[in-house]
Structures are given as structure tokens and as C-alpha cells.
Amino acid sequence: xxxxxxxxxxxHLELPAEPMRLMMGPSHPAMHGTVRCxxxxxxxxxxxxxxxxxxxxxxxxxxxxxxxxxxxxPYVDRLNYVSPMLNNxxxxxxxxxxxxxxxxxxxxxxxxxxxxxxxxxxHLTCDGAMAMELGxxxxxxxxxxxxxxxxxxLEEETGARLTHSFGRIGGMAKPPTAQFKxxxxxxxxxxxRIVDESEKMLLKNRIFIDRLENVGLISAxxxxxxxxTGPILRATGVAYDIRKTQPYLKYDEVDFDVPVGTKxxxxxxxxxxxxxxxxxxxxxxxxxxxxxxxxxxxxxxxRVMLPxxxxxxxxxxxxxxxxxxxxxxxxxxxxxxxxxxxxGNGELGFYLVSDGSGTPARVRIxxxxxxxxxxxxxxxxxxxxxxxxxxxxxxxxxxxECDH
Amino acid sequence: MNAPLKSVTLDGNQNGFATTKLDALLGWARKxxxxxxxxxxxxxxxxxxxxxxxxxxxxxxxxxxxxxxxPRQSDLLWxxxxxxxxxxxxxxRIYEQMMEPKWVLGFGTCASSGGFYDNYTTVAGIDKIIxxxxxxxxxxxxxxxxIDGLMLLQDKIATGDRTPRIVKxxxxxxQGHQEQLVQLRTKGVIDGGAK
Amino acid sequence: xxxAVLQKLQATFGAAILETHSQFGDDTAVVEPSHWLAIATFxxxxxxxxxxxxxxxxxxxxxxxTPRFEVVIHLNSLSxxxxxxxxxxxxxxxxxxxxVASLVxxxxxxxxxxxxxxDMFGITFQTHPDLRRILMYPEFxxxxxxxxxxxxxxxxxxxxxxxxxxxxxxxxxxxxxPHEGMSFARNDFTKRAEDAN
Numbered sequence: 003x004x005x006x007x008x009x010x011x012x013x014h015l016e017l018p019a020e021p022m023r024l025m026m027g028p029s030h031p032a033m034h035g036t037v038r039c040x041x042x043x044x045x046x047x048x049x050x051x052x053x054x055x056x057x058x059x060x061x062x063x064x065x066x067x068x069x070x071x072x073x074x075x076p077y078v079d080r081l082n083y084v085s086p087m088l089n090n091x092x093x094x095x096x097x098x099x100x101x102x103x104x105x106x107x108x109x110x111x112x113x114x115x116x117x118x119x120x121x122x123x124x125h126l127t128c129d130g131a132m133a134m135e136l137g138x139x140x141x142x143x144x145x146x147x148x149x150x151x152x153x154x155x156l157e158e159e160t161g162a163r164l165t166h167s168f169g170r171i172g173g174m175a176k177p178p179t180a181q182f183k184x185x186x187x188x189x190x191x192x193x194x195r196i197v198d199e200s201e202k203m204l205l206k207n208r209i210f211i212d213r214l215e216n217v218g219l220i221s222a223x224x225x226x227x228x229x230x231t232g233p234i235l236r237a238t239g240v241a242y243d244i245r246k247t248q249p250y251l252k253y254d255e256v257d258f259d260v261p262v263g264t265k266x267x268x269x270x271x272x273x274x275x276x277x278x279x280x281x282x283x284x285x286x287x288x289x290x291x292x293x294x295x296x297x298x299x300x301x302x303x304x305r306v307m308l309p310x311x312x313x314x315x316x317x318x319x320x321x322x323x324x325x326x327x328x329x330x331x332x333x334x335x336x337x338x339x340x341x342x343x344x345x346g347n348g349e350l351g352f353y354l355v356s357d358g359s360g361t362p363a364r365v366r367i368x369x370x371x372x373x374x375x376x377x378x379x380x381x382x383x384x385x386x387x388x389x390x391x392x393x394x395x396x397x398x399x400x401x402x403e404c405d406h
Numbered sequence: 407m408n409a410p411l412k413s414v415t416l417d418g419n420q421n422g423f424a425t426t427k428l429d430a431l432l433g434w435a436r437k438x439x440x441x442x443x444x445x446x447x448x449x450x451x452x453x454x455x456x457x458x459x460x461x462x463x464x465x466x467x468x469x470x471x472x473x474x475x476x477p478r479q480s481d482l483l484w485x486x487x488x489x490x491x492x493x494x495x496x497x498x499r500i501y502e503q504m505m506e507p508k509w510v511l512g513f514g515t516c517a518s519s520g521g522f523y524d525n526y527t528t529v530a531g532i533d534k535i536i537x538x539x540x541x542x543x544x545x546x547x548x549x550x551x552x553i554d555g556l557m558l559l560q561d562k563i564a565t566g567d568r569t570p571r572i573v574k575x576x577x578x579x580x581q582g583h584q585e586q587l588v589q590l591r592t593k594g595v596i597d598g599g600a601k
Numbered sequence: 602x603x604x605a606v607l608q609k610l611q612a613t614f615g616a617a618i619l620e621t622h623s624q625f626g627d628d629t630a631v632v633e634p635s636h637w638l639a640i641a642t643f644x645x646x647x648x649x650x651x652x653x654x655x656x657x658x659x660x661x662x663x664x665x666x667t668p669r670f671e672v673v674i675h676l677n678s679l680s681x682x683x684x685x686x687x688x689x690x691x692x693x694x695x696x697x698x699x700x701v702a703s704l705v706x707x708x709x710x711x712x713x714x715x716x717x718x719x720d721m722f723g724i725t726f727q728t729h730p731d732l733r734r735i736l737m738y739p740e741f742x743x744x745x746x747x748x749x750x751x752x753x754x755x756x757x758x759x760x761x762x763x764x765x766x767x768x769x770x771x772x773x774x775x776x777x778x779p780h781e782g783m784s785f786a787r788n789d790f791t792k793r794a795e796d797a798n
Contacts, residue, residue, distance in 0.1 A: 028496055031443055031475045036447045036493065045484035057493045058734035061525040064745060064752050076522065084448035099625055127452070153456075164452055164546055226653050226679065231708035241677055337538055339625045340675055340686060342656070351657055353673065366655040368675070376713035394657075401448060405736055415705045494759050525752050526736070526745050534761045534771060570769050 021049055023388075028057045032135050034379035034389045037375070039394075043387060051382045055375060058401035066365035070331025071097055072171060074365060079165040081367060081403040084127045085346040087156065088171030089403075095250060096341035097171045100334050103301055109173050110251045111293035115186060116159065116168070118282040118289070122193060123152045124346030124398075125233070125275040126280075132272065132395035133204055136213050141200040148196040151189040158185060171332055172307050173300025179295050183290050190283050197279055214269035217274035218381040221266065228377040232348025232370050233274045234397060238266030244344040256288045271396040283386040306332040331360025347371050347398055369403035409557035429566060434464075436481070436507065437560040438469035443504070445497060448487030450514035453546040462549040468556050479505040482559075485538075488516035489529045501536040511559060512538045513552065515545045518572075533570070541572045603683035605626045606650050614640060629686040637672075637689050638702035644685070645707050652676035652685065656702065657704060658714035660722035666749040670699050670724055691715050696723055696747060703729040721746035 020041040027033035036057040042050040060336045062081065066074045078093045079086040091113045098105065105113075130145030153163050159179060160166040167174050180184075204210050220230075222238040235242055245253040261277035263270025300307055308327055313320030336358035340349040351368030374397050381393050442465065446454055458471070459465040460521045474480040477500045489497055501510070512532055515521040518541040520530035532538050539562060542555040555573045562571065607621045607628050617636040622629050632640050644650045653675040661671040669688040677684050692699030703726035704711040715726040716735040723744040726732060734741065738758060743750050764771055 028493065029500060031473075034446065034451070054735075056738070057490060057496075059490055059527050059736040060488055060489060060523045061450075061527045061745065061752070064525055065523065067748075068752060083452055088679075125453070131455075143460055146455055148457065149459065150456065150461050163456075163548065165449065173561050224709070227709040229654050229656055229708065231656075240679065247679075247682060254613065306543065337624045338627070338629075340627050340684075341656075344675075347654060351675065353657065353659060354674070355661055364661050366657070366659045366661075368659075372717075375708050376710055378711075434673055473656070491755060491757055494757065498759050511687075526750070526754050528755075529757070531771070533767060533769070537767065 003190065003223070009074075020044065026390065028054075029250045032394060034131060036361055037394075037399060037404075039378075039382070040307050041382075041387065041389065041390075043298065046055035046386045046388070048382050048385055048387060049392075051379045053375065053378050055372075055399075055401075058405040060402070060406070062367065062406045065363050068361075070328075070333055070360050071231065071362055072327075072331060074362065075169055076165070076167045078169075078367075079167050079368065081406075082345060082347065082350075082371070082400050083402050084400060085124035085164055086164065087116045087120035087168065088124075088343065088345040090166065091117050091251075091351065092341070092343040092345060092350045093352055094169040094171055095295050095343060096339060096354055097334060099341045100337065100354060101306060101332075102335075103172050103303060103306065105173055105301055106298050107252075108177075108294045108297045109299045110290045112178055112299065114251050114253070115286050115289045115293070116156070118207060118286045119152050119155060119186070119190075121346050122190075122282050123149045123281050124180075125279050126152070126193075126197075128346075128395070128398040129272060129275050130200075132153070132392065133210070135198075135391050135395050136208070136210060138210060139206060144196050144200045148193040151192055155182075155185050156191050158182075170300065170307075172303055173194055177299040178293075183293070183295075186290060189284055194280065194283055197276065201272065201276060211269065213388075213392050214267065214272060216265070216267050216269075217380070217385065217389050218268045218271075218396065219266055220377065220381060225266065225377070228380070229373040230348065230377060232279060232344070232346070234271050234374055235348065236260065237270035237274045239264060241338070244349060248342075249276060250288075252289075252292070253285075255292070256285050259287050268392050268396045273389075279388060283336060325341060333360055334362075344368055346398065347403075350403075367403065369400075369406065371398070371400045371404040372406075375399045375404050421597065430564070433564040433566060437563040440468070440470035440482040440509075440559075441472055441474045441480040442470055442482045442484050442569065443475065443477055443500070444473055444484045444486060445500065446484075446486040447489065447493060448514075448516065448523060450486045450516070450546040452548060454484070454486045457549040457552050459511075460468065462553070464549050464553045465512065468560065470552075470556060477501075478505060480504060481508050483508065483510045483536075484513055485510060485517040485532050486513040488521070488523060489532055489535075491529060492526050492527070494529050494535055497532065498535050508511060509539045509559060511555060512541045514547055515543050517541075518543055537568075538570055539568065541546070541570065547573075603681075603685050604759070606644070606683065606685055609647070609649065610640065610643075613643065613740070627686055628689065631688045631690065634689045634691050634701050638707075640706065641674070641704050641707055644687070645693075649681075650678065650685075651680050652678045654679060655708040655710055655714075656684075656703070658711060658718060660724050660746070661720040662722060662746065662748045665694075667737055668693050668699075669696055670722055672701055672718065672724060674704070687689065691724065696744070699724040700727055702727050703732075705729055723747070 021044050024041050024043055027038035028036045033277045038054040041054040042049050062077050065077055078089040080090050126149045128147045130142040134142035157163050160168040207393055220238060222240050225235050225238045239262050241262050246260055258281045261274050263274050304323055309320040309323050314324045334356040337355055338355045340351055340353045342349050348370030353366040355364035357363040378397055381392060512518045517532050520528050540555045540559045542552050544551050551573055558571055607630055611618050612628055618635045619631045623766050643712045644652045655674055657675040659673050663669060669692040671690050673688045689701060691701050692737050703715055715729055718724050718757050720734045720736050721744060741756055
């Protein structure tokens with residue numbers, strides 16, 4: 003479809019009436035991911051839509067080629083800023099796959115708990131924001147309150163509320179704190195209670211249901227062709243979850259269900275996210291039971307791990323190792339790898355190319371939101387203008403990863 | 407909001423006492439009724455949501471809650487997140503459409519200086535394009551820091567000061583920072599009256 | 602996991618498959634650009650392959666190697682549960698003539714992904730219905746992810762304010778210059794280009 007950019011000369015302010023061309027975004031309250039929809043309208047019906055992204059292009063891939071492999075972590079955080087921990091873990095797994103490192107069991111459980119917490123906060127934000135844009139402000143406030151509880155745990159563990167930069171190649175920045183398990187149990191149960199309340203409030207609301215039901219329908223075949231993954235693919239009835247089909251970490255050892263929708267409309271996408279929050283809580287509980295209280299978190303591999311501070315200050319070997327790792331970076335074997343994990347929005351892939359040095363030759367992220375958003379125009383065409391808001395909200399376009 | 411007020415504003419040099427009082431009154435009125443335009447682009451938007459949510463309630467308490475998505479009705483532009491080169495003309499146009507008096511709050515490091523995105527696509531700070539009144543550093547800043555920034559802006563509005571200000575970090579003596587604080591003061595890194 | 606697919610490809614296309622490897626467990630085939638569309642079609646439609654989903658398409662700039670660019674796609678088969686990476690190499694050392702057939706007809710997602718590769722690397726996808734920039738603005742000159750595009754080179758759309766206008770210092774360079782805190786391992790392509798001149 004051709005570009006719908008309008009060449010407006012100054013002073014000519016009349017809008018063409020039929021079809022009327024309207025620019026939604028990039029600064030529009032409902033376009034929260036800074037995206038611009040140029041729509042051609044006939045009355046209120048959308049004839050044609052041109053979705054323009056790139057307003058948050060921050061040059062992620064270019065920046066990665068400038069530092070060491072470990073310096074990529076802060077950038078990964080800011081890709082999907084609703085669930086940074088999943089990105090951290092995804093990137094760490096990709097580099098570890100190249101280096102042939104498997105982190106200790108305790109770390110794998112730890113990563114799973116933190117990752118699922120991040121997934122809960124992702125879904126809470128998406129569902130909450132979607133409800134708010136449809137006018138349901140109270141559930142939004144409640145769900146954000148629940149998200150604060152998750153963030154409390156993450157802050158206690160990592161020191162940062164949002165952008166943790168907590169992953170490391172070969173482990174995590176710090177071992178779990180002593181009160182980790184009780185904190186997680188306490189906050190997850192409170193979160194579930196709030197989710198139950200909010201769910202009742204929304205799903206017994208006729209207006210809310212009517213705005214979502216049978217809006218933005220898509221078939222499973224179309225969704226697959228658009229490379230949709232994650233909750234919005236599962237809403238079409240395809241039970242594809244990388245945690246189940248190609249398990250990584252310890253996902254093959256825990257018991258959980260993959261919620262799927264039936265129709266692939268906006269309501270299904272909303273419900274799948276709600277159901278996944280509960281499944282994540284199940285996973286977290288099992289992980290906490292299996293996670294050991296003692297034992298190493300990081301691999302004992304001087305190629306990638308920084309030495310203990312005592313050894314850095316006390317021994318010449320430690321100083322040199324520290325210096326080499328910081329200034330030259332961990333050397334990653336030459337080659338290429340594609341590693342994929344299930345992030346909040348779907349398949350988060352990292353395609354890494356290494357030339358054997360301490361700097362990545364190419365870091366390619368396969369952002370779920372990018373392919374998900376590419377299907378937006380198909381959903382919108384033929385719908386009413388008021389449907390843009392719930393459909394766009396249910397896609398959960400995250401500017402950081404969509405625009406790289 | 408501005409037009410009727412302007413007709414009664416007197417020139418300070420000629421009318422002395424009365425003008426000062428009127429300005430103070432206007433400043434007081436303005437600082438407690440900020441209508442915000444949230445220009446939310448990136449990660450900081452998550453903290454912005456947290457700021458307005460029940461735990462922090464960081465805007466309603468300061469009379470800055472009501473969002474207006476029309477720039478013509480708002481007087482405080484929150485620039486929340488990274489501004490890319492592609493976004494820059496949009497930001498500039500929105501700023502130009504706002505009525506005087508207007509203020510700009512740069513939320514987060516990216517809005518203040520471009521942050522660690524020092525590259526081909528990012529504007530290194532919104533002040534390259536539009537004036538900025540208060541910078542809130544942090545990536546993203548904690549809601550507490552933003553509340554500090556909002557109070558700083560209120561002070562500025564009350565006094566009519568338009569020089570750009572930066573939110574300083576706080577030291578909490580209860581957390582055992584007292585010693586570092588003394589050290590930094592003796593070295594002259596920070597001035598005596600840490601906020 | 603999908604070694605069988607690689608063997609099948611080699612049996613069907615023979616010399617058009619330039620090389621294959623399975624490093625780190627990722628099965629990879631490098632193919633002739635002229636057979637790009639045919640091989641992709643085969644992989645999607647052959648019942649033993651059945652790659653219904655194209656997970657990713659991206660470009661890779663291999664400066665100093667000819668052909669200069671790699672176009673890499675990652676295919677995923679939900680029904681068979683296997684994946685494959687398909688690559689082709691195009692473009693001369695200046696990045697000219699980087700052309701390859703478009704896959705939009707096979708997978709809808711190729712539309713945006715190919716636009717992105719065009720935007721970032723200047724790889725042209727023939728028969729793409731709507732090949733224009735997606736992440737950068739239309740006024741942008743050059744292709745930012747090419748290694749010889751300087752990372753710091755901006756092309757502002759609005760004129761920056763001057764320091765006189767602003768009344769405050771606007772230069773926020775780190776105290777010790779742009780290289781402060783950078784690792785030794787960093788590839789500085791700008792410097793390399795300057796040295797070459």
C-alpha cells in the first residue's frame with residue numbers, strides 16, 4: 003500500500019471531506035507507543051490506514067556495535083520497558099548459547115521467577131492501559147497498584163524499579179536476597195487478588211464487552227503469516243508458546259497451561275493476557291519450591307565472569323582479569339546464533355554475529371512488537387474510527403522494541 | 407487563561423508595590439493549577455504512569471493532575487522520554503501551539519540530554535529544540551525525583567524565575583550517607599545546603 | 602533438528618546451495634540470490650518443510666567482504682517444530698547492486714521486515730509493493746546500520762537552537778570527550794575512514 007503522507011502547504015487548512023484524511027498521532031492520547039496512523043475515512047468507517055512507526059527509533063543495533071557484549075544489557079532493558087527482565091534473560095541466554103555456558107540450576111530458577119514477575123507486570127500494564135483508554139479508569143489504577151507490588155520485589159532484588167540491567171553473561175548481577183521467596187509469595191498473592199477484583203469490574207460491564215467483542219478479528223492463518231507470536235497469536239487459537247514448544251531454562255519441568263482464545267478478537271486478546279497472569283503465578287510458585295536457598299548463582303568461568311572484589315584489589319591476577327573483562331570485554335566465539343525466548347509480547351529473538359572479538363559484530367533483535375504491529379492495518383481497515391483505540395491497545399505495541 | 411489576565415498586568419517598574427502583589431497572586435494561582443500535556447514517548451512513560459497512580463499520586467496533590475491533550479489548553483509540557491530526530495518537529499510544533507505562559511519539564515535523562523543514545527537518530531536533549539525549565543535526571547527517574555522536580559517548577563513559577571534548573575539528588579542521612587555527604591561537602595563537590 | 606531439511610534442500614537445488622552449517626544447533630543454508638524466491642517458496646510449500654512462519658528477516662553488513670551484505674531470514678514451522686536460517690549474499694563493496702527478490706507474496710510479515718532492511722542497509726527488494734523507509738524519516742540520507750555510516754552523524758529535521766538563543770550551554774559532551782568510558786574493543790569505523798583518506 004502506498005504512502006499516505008499528505009503534502010500540506012501552509013495556509014491550506016481545509017480537510018478533504020470524502021474521503022477524509024486524518025492523522026492520528028504521533029502525539030495522541032491513545033497512540034501511547036508513539037505511532038502515527040494516517041487514516042482515510044468515509045464517514046466513520048476506515049477505508050485505508052497507513053501505520054507509521056519509527057518515532058522512537060533510538061539506534062539500538064548501532065549502539066550495540068560500539069561497546070562490549072556485556073554493555074548491551076542496559077540497551078536491552080529499554081527495548082521492552084514494560085518487562086525489562088525478560089529481555090535481560092533473553093539476551094543473556096543468547097550470548098551463553100554462543101559461549102557454550104549453562105548457568106547453575108539456582109540461577110535458572112531465579113531467572114524464571116524474575117522473568118515471570120516481569121511478564122505479570124507486562125500484562126497488567128497492557129490490560130490496564132487498554133481499559134483506561136476505553137474509559138475504565140478505576141481498573142487501570144488498581145492494576146497499576148498491583149504492578150507497583152511487583153516492582154517492589156524487583157526493586158528489592160535488583161535495586162532499580164524499572165530498568166534493572168540485572169542480567170549478566172553467565173549468571174545474574176546478584177544472588178537472591180534472603181527474604182526473596184517470602185516477598186514474592188506475598189506480593190503475587192496480593193496481585194492475584196487485585197486482578198480478580200478488576201476482572202469482575204470489567205467483565206461484568208456491558209459497555210466494555212461490547213467495545214471488545216468481535217472487534218479486530220483475525221484468522222489463525224493470517225496471524226501466522228504476519229508472524230504474530232505471544233498472547234495475540236494464542237488469542238486466535240494457536241497454542242504456540244515457546245516455553246512449551248521449545249522449552250528453555252527449566253520450563254519443561256514446571257506445570258502450566260497455555261491459554262488460548264477462540265475467535266481472535268480483541269476480547270480474546272484481553273482474556274488471554276489475564277489468564278496468563280494466573281499461569282505465571284503458578285509457574286512462580288513451582289519455581290520457588292524448587293529453587294535452592296544455597297548454592298552458586300553464577301558460573302565459575304573466568305572468561306566471562308568478573309572476579310570477586312577482594313581478588314581484584316588483592317591479587318594481580320584478579321586485577322588483570324577484571325581489567326581485561328571491562329576494557330576488552332568477554333571474548334565470544336566467532337559465529338552466529340539465533341536464540342529465542344517467550345517475552346511478554348511473543349517471540350523475542352536475538353540474532354548475534356560475532357567476529358571473535360569483545361565487541362558484537364551485529365546484534366539483531368527480533369522484536370515481537372514489530373511484527374505484531376505490522377498486522378495493525380489489516381485489523382483496522384473496514385472498522386470504525388472508535389475501534390482504533392481498543393485494537394491498538396490490545397496489540398500492545400511497545401515503542402522501544404518496535405522501533406528498535 | 408492568559409488573555410484576560412494580561413490586560414490587568416501592570417508594569418513593575420512604574421507601579422511598584424501593586425504589581426508585585428499581583429504577580430505573586432498570579433504565580434500562586436498558576437503554580438497550583440498546572441494543566442499538563444503529557445508528551446509521552448518512551449520508557450519514562452512507565453514511571454509517569456506510576457507517578458499518577460495511587461501510590462505516589464504525584465500530580466493531583468500539586469494541582470497538576472488534569473491532562474489536556476490539546477496543547478492550546480495546557481500550560482505545562484511534560485516531555486517524557488527520548489525525542490528522536492523524527493519526533494523533533496512534532497515536539498516543536500506542540501510547544502509552539504501552547505499558550506503563554508507555558509513551562510516545560512524534561513522527564514528523564516533522554517529528554518534532558520539524550521542519555522546514552524548518543525547517535526544518529528536521537529536529539530541530545532530537548533533544549534536543543536525548545537526551552538526547558540526543569541530537568542529531572544534519572545533513567546527513568548523515580549517518582550520521588552519527579553515530585554521534587556514538580557515542586558521546583560512550582561517555586562520557579564511563584565518567583566517568576568525562568569532559568570533552567572536541575573533536580574538534585576537527595577541524601578538520606580538515615581541510610582548512612584551522612585559520612586559521604588560530609589566528605590563531598592569538604593571536597594566542595596556539593597554545596598552546603600543539600601536539598 | 603532440521604538436518605533433514607538441509608539435505609532435502611541440497612538434493613533439490615544442488616549448486617544453488619552455496620554452503621550449509623549447523624553451528625550452535627542452528628541449521629543454516631547459504632543460497633544463491635537468484636534462487637532466493639524459489640527456495641523460500643519450496644520451504645514454505647513442501648509438506649516435509651512446512652515453514653508457515655517467517656520469524657525474522659534482517660541484513661548484516663560485512664564490511665570489506667564482497668558480496669557485502671547478507672540477507673538473513675529465520676523460518677519457523679509451527680506444525681513440524683523445526684527452524685532454519687536461510688542466507689543470501691548481495692551487493693558489491695560500496696553497497697551498490699544489493700538486490701534480492703521480495704518475499705511479501707509468501708509471508709505477509711516480510712512487508713515491514715524488508716522495509717526495515719531497506720531502510721537500515723539499502724538492500725532493495727524487487728517487486729516489494731511499498732518499499733520506503735520505515736524507521737527513519739524520508740528526508741534521511743544514507744543507511745544508518747551500514748558500518749561506514751558514522752554512529753554520531755545526525756541529520757536534524759528542525760534547526761537546533763543556538764546557545765545565544767537558549768542562554769544556557771547546550772553542549773553536553775562528557776568532560777573527557779566522546780570516547781570517555783568506551784571500551785578498547787570498540788570498533789571505530791569513523792576513525793578508520795579518516796585514516797584511509
